[in-house]
Amino acid sequence: MLSFQQYIGGAFEDADATFDSLDPATGTPWALMPAASAADVDRAVTAAEAAFLSPEWAGMSATQRGKLLMRLADLVAENAPKLAELETRDTGKIIRETSAQIAYVAEYYRYYAGLADKIEGAHLPIDKPDMEVWLRREPVGVVAAIVPWNSQLFLSAVKIGPALAAGCTVVLKASEEGPAPMLEFARIFDQAGFPPGVFNVITGGPEAGAALTSHPKVAHVAFTGGPETARHIVRNSAENLASTSLELGGKSPFIVFDDADLESAVNAQVSGIFAATGQSCVAGSRLVIQKGIKDAFLKRLKEKAEAVVIGAPDDMATEVGPLCTLKQRDHALRLIGASLQAGAKLVTGGSVPEGEGFYFPPTVLDCSGAPEAPCLSTEFFGPVLSVVTFETEAEALEIANSTAFGLASGVFTRNLTRAHRMIRGIRAGIVWVNTYRAVSPIAPFGGHGLSGHGREGGLQAALDYTKVKSVWLRTSDEAIPDPFVMR
Numbered sequence: 001m002l003s004f005q006q007y008i009g010g011a012f013e014d015a016d017a018t019f020d021s022l023d024p025a026t027g028t029p030w031a032l033m034p035a036a037s038a039a040d041v042d043r044a045v046t047a048a049e050a051a052f053l054s055p056e057w058a059g060m061s062a063t064q065r066g067k068l069l070m071r072l073a074d075l076v077a078e079n080a081p082k083l084a085e086l087e088t089r090d091t092g093k094i095i096r097e098t099s100a101q102i103a104y105v106a107e108y109y110r111y112y113a114g115l116a117d118k119i120e121g122a123h124l125p126i127d128k129p130d131m132e133v134w135l136r137r138e139p140v141g142v143v144a145a146i147v148p149w150n151s152q153l154f155l156s157a158v159k160i161g162p163a164l165a166a167g168c169t170v171v172l173k174a175s176e177e178g179p180a181p182m183l184e185f186a187r188i189f190d191q192a193g194f195p196p197g198v199f200n201v202i203t204g205g206p207e208a209g210a211a212l213t214s215h216p217k218v219a220h221v222a223f224t225g226g227p228e229t230a231r232h233i234v235r236n237s238a239e240n241l242a243s244t245s246l247e248l249g250g251k252s253p254f255i256v257f258d259d260a261d262l263e264s265a266v267n268a269q270v271s272g273i274f275a276a277t278g279q280s281c282v283a284g285s286r287l288v289i290q291k292g293i294k295d296a297f298l299k300r301l302k303e304k305a306e307a308v309v310i311g312a313p314d315d316m317a318t319e320v321g322p323l324c325t326l327k328q329r330d331h332a333l334r335l336i337g338a339s340l341q342a343g344a345k346l347v348t349g350g351s352v353p354e355g356e357g358f359y360f361p362p363t364v365l366d367c368s369g370a371p372e373a374p375c376l377s378t379e380f381f382g383p384v385l386s387v388v389t390f391e392t393e394a395e396a397l398e399i400a401n402s403t404a405f406g407l408a409s410g411v412f413t414r415n416l417t418r419a420h421r422m423i424r425g426i427r428a429g430i431v432w433v434n435t436y437r438a439v440s441p442i443a444p445f446g447g448h449g450l451s452g453h454g455r456e457g458g459l460q461a462a463l464d465y466t467k468v469k470s471v472w473l474r475t476s477d478e479a480i481p482d483p484f485v486m487r
């Protein structure tokens with residue numbers, strides 16, 4: 001078995017305890033991972049705080065921070081194949097996707113490298129003639145970053161990139177389900193030339209996460225994961241009044257009107273729900289389809305779902321690999337059972353194959369006669385699509401907005417004015433029109449309601465890692481007049 005180390009204060013080290021990481025394709029252990037203790041978490045935060053205050057980092061120019069981030073981007077690009085291989089091995093995410101995604105992760109570091117010396121303060125046209133007032137943008141401090149197993153390199157880049165560009169330091173807790181890519185990323189980060197302690201990686205489960213998010217020296221918690229964990233995190237971070245950004249789950253509507261290009265919409269739906277074996281927060285997991293085209297759409301979708309190549313995640317030909325964990329598979333099976341009981345009908349898939357690994361086939365549930373089926377409101381985080389029909393545009397909007405989530409949405413129509421009305425009416429952080437599952441470092445990403453708050457990507461994300469300081473400078477040489485009147 002391979003063995004990985006944690007990264008604290010610029011040094012690689014073993015933890016006192018370890019845990020086995022399972023290969024989702026076989027369900028058997030393949031590597032030993034360090035399990036961070038509360039003492040390890042404390043050392044990591046202390047190292048991050050020391051780095052935050054150090055002249056090497058605090059005194060470094062923003063331009064130089066940008067250069068280091070650019071070097072990191074180049075290293076990520078150079079090492080993308082190795083990182084992809086490890087993410088595939090440890091999480092079961094198919095190599096076809098990890099290879100492309102991790103090569104693109106380098107672009108996120110490049111974007112924030114370029115942004116580092118463009119985070120500007122401001123001069124204010126203050127209403128007092130003898131004052132100069134300006135705003136400084138300063139880094140918030142030590143950031144705790146917590147990521148789930150799916151797309152860890154991507155989900156951490158959208159935190160590490162803007163946080164370091166802003167001048168913060170970071171302690172990242174990798175997911176206990178497949179931490180290998182983040183521990184290897186630490187090795188790559190180490191070569192970029194940042195001062196020790198600027199970035200630290202620990203791993204472990206809820207205990208390590210709770211120790212990190214409740215640490216008094218953490219100023220901001222950037223979290224991606226499920227809503228239930230987010231509640232724990234908000235409660236823990238409230239103790240120190242640390243700020244939070246929360247990227248949570250979704251039950252995103254994929255709305256198709258009868259004037260849409262059907263072939264294009266079906267392909268986008270396949271990508272929206274079956275890519276990454278459905279383990280995607282933005283999965284278009286509710287097909288909201290106009291009644292007249294339902295049968296034609298489902299016929300094509302079923303054909304494509306049944307033709308999907310299911311196989312080993314490290315095979316370039318594979319389109320759907322295993323789920324990351326057995327727990328995830330059990331959850332999907334339970335939810336399908338409850339939905340069938342509530343009146344949903346199985347169009348395709350639904351049962352797991354014999355043999356090793358946590359495989360799950362592309363599945364479609366027709367819920368058009370079962371509006372209360374739990375599959376319409378609960379996230380699967382697997383390749384399972386729930387279908388519901390509508391007749392009017394108003395009905396489509398009502399269904400789209402009928403869950404507590406609000407992360408992503410898709411609208412397929414050729415009618416421009418209708419598209420604009422839908423864009424306005426949908427309560428979600430992302431609306432994709434005639435496309436789905438497109439991302440870029442330039443565009444903000446995030447949700448409403450149970451999908452969380454805060455945005456990752458874009459300029460705003462870097463500003464969110466800063467706090468504003470108002471500076472008042474009096475320009476008059478005369479003595480301060482009446483001390484009992486506010487100036």
Ligand code: NAD
Nearest residue numbers: 147148149175205206209210225226229232247248249281
């Ligand atoms: P999870 O919430 O169970 O775990 C996420 C991370 O939180 C893990 O690293 C875990 O160890 C840690 N954690 C668990 N308990 C903790 C605690 N008490 N304190 C601090 N940290 C704790 O999520 P998961 O099941 O690993 O991932 C799936 C979820 O993530 C889904 O809901 C999915 O939609 C969501 N997700 C959201 C986005 C997004 O950008 N919006 C992206 C990917 C995944």
